Amino acid sequence: MSFLKKFTETAVYNAYSRAISIDFTIGKIYFFQPKLIDIIESFWGITIEQMMIENRENTIELESCITELIQKNIMFISNKKDVFPDIIYNELSYSEIENIHIIFKNSKFKNLEIIVDCIDLFKIKASKFNFKNCNKLEIVEIIQVFTHSKLESIECVFDYILNEIDSFFLEELISINGAITSMKFANLPENFQFENILHVDLLSEDIHYPKFTTSFNLFTESQKFNTYLNKKLFIGENEEIKNALESDKIFGYLDKLDSIDDLKEIIKSSQFQKFWNISKDLIDICKDCEFRHICVDNRIPHQRLQGGYYQINECNFNPYITKWINEEGYQSLQECGVISNEKGFSIDHEKIAKINALLWDEEEVEAE
Numbered sequence: 541m542s543f544l545k546k547f548t549e550t551a552v553y554n555a556y557s558r559a560i561s562i563d564f565t566i567g568k569i570y571f572f573q574p575k576l577i578d579i580i581e582s583f584w585g586i587t588i589e590q591m592m593i594e595n596r597e598n599t600i601e602l603e604s605c606i607t608e609l610i611q612k613n614i615m616f617i618s619n620k621k622d623v624f625p626d627i628i629y630n631e632l633s634y635s636e637i638e639n640i641h642i643i644f645k646n647s648k649f650k651n652l653e654i655i656v657d658c659i660d661l662f663k664i665k666a667s668k669f670n671f672k673n674c675n676k677l678e679i680v681e682i683i684q685v686f687t688h689s690k691l692e693s694i695e696c697v698f699d700y701i702l703n704e705i706d707s708f709f710l711e712e713l714i715s716i717n718g719a720i721t722s723m724k725f726a727n728l729p730e731n732f733q734f735e736n737i738l739h740v741d742l743l744s745e746d747i748h749y750p751k752f753t754t755s756f757n758l759f760t761e762s763q764k765f766n767t768y769l770n771k772k773l774f775i776g777e778n779e780e781i782k783n784a785l786e787s788d789k790i791f792g793y794l795d796k797l798d799s800i801d802d803l804k805e806i807i808k809s810s811q812f813q814k815f816w817n818i819s820k821d822l823i824d825i826c827k828d829c830e831f832r833h834i835c836v837d838n839r840i841p842h843q844r845l846q847g848g849y850y851q852i853n854e855c856n857f858n859p860y861i862t863k864w865i866n867e868e869g870y871q872s873l874q875e876c877g878v879i880s881n882e883k884g885f886s887i888d889h890e891k892i893a894k895i896n897a898l899l900w901d902e903e904e905v906e907a908e
C-alpha cells in the first residue's frame with residue numbers, strides 16, 4: 541500500500557498559465573503543468589494502487605505525472621497515510637502594526653517619542669529608516685532614540701554622497717543600536733565596498749517592484765492580506781502620517797499630535813486600514829498570476845464602483861504569457877486582449893491561446 545504525499549513545507553497552487561510549487565525549506569520555486577494540481581488533489585487520502593485501478597485507461601499518463609512530481613521534490617511516496625499534514629495558514633503575527641517606514645529629513649522631528657511609544661504599543665518589530673538631508677550627528681541622534689525600543693530590525697537607507705558615509709561611521713551606528721540589520725545606499729559608486737563591516741547586509745538600495753520572497757510568513761500573510769500594505773505605518777519627511785509611502789491620503793501630522801492616543805485612533809480607523817485586506821487574490825491580473833503568494837508589489841489597488849480591484853499601471857510581468865517586459869516575445873496586457881481598468885475586467889482567452897501557441901510552440905521547436 542503506498543500513498544503519494546506532498547511535503548508539508550511545500551505549497552502548490554494554480555494560476556492562469558501554469559502551476560507553481562514553493563519549497564520553503566530551500567526557498568526554491570518550480571513551475572509545472574496546471575493539470576498536475578488536480579492529480580495532487582485526487583491522490584489525497586487514496587492509495588496509488590487504487591488510483592491506478594480507477595484510472596485504468598490513463599495509467600501511463602498518470603505514471604509520468606507522478607514521476608514529474610517526485611523529480612521536482614513536490615511529492616514523495618510513503619506507506620503511511622497520515623504523515624506530513626498539509627500546511628495550516630494561521631496568522632503568525634500578533635503585532636497591530638508590522639512595519640514602520642520613516643523618512644527623516646533632519647533630526648528636527650518634534651515627536652520622536654510618540655514613535656517610540658507607538659513601536660512599543662503596537663509591538664512593531666520591523667522598520668525602515670530613510671535618512672534624507674541628515675548629517676552624521678543627526679543620524680546618530682535619531683538612531684540613539686530607538687536604542688531601547690522594541691524594534692528587532694532596522695533597515696537604514698542612506699544617501700552615500702549627501703550623508704558623507706564611511707565605514708567608521710557605520711561601525712559607530714551598529715555599536716549604538718544592535719537592531720540595525722541592513723544598510724542600503726542610494727548613490728553608491730559602482731563596485732564600491734565598505735571595509736570591515738561584516739555583520740550587517742550592505743546593499744545598494746533596490747527600489748524595483750515587484751519583489752519576490754519565498755518566505756513562509758509572507759506566503760501565509762498573502763492568503764488574506766496585501767503583502768505590501770498590510771499593517772504598515774508611514775511617516776514622511778514633513779511628519780505626515782500615511783498608510784504607505786505611495787498612498788495619497790494624509791491622516792495627520794506627527795508634530796500636531798497631542799499624545800500617542802491620537803496616533804492610536806488614526807491607526808485603528810477603517811480608512812487607515814482600508815488596503816490591508818486587499819490580497820492579490822482580489823486584484824484583477826494579480827489573481828491570475830503564479831507569483832501572487834510570494835510577491836510584494838507597491839502599487840496601490842483601486843476599487844471599481846461596481847466592485848473588484850484593479851491597478852492603474854501594468855506590472856512588468858504578464859502572467860497570461862509568462863513573460864517579463866524585457867524578455868523576447870513579451871506583449872503587454874492590452875496587446876494580449878486583457879483589459880483591466882475602472883470600467884471592468886475582461887480576458888480574450890482565444891487571443892491569448894493563439895499568442896501562447898506562437899510563443900511557446902516555437903520556443904519548444906527551437907529548443908529541440
Ligand code: SF4
Binds near residue numbers: 825826833835837855
Ligand atoms: S502580476 Fe505582477 S504584481 Fe501581480 S502578482 Fe504577478 S508579479 Fe506580482
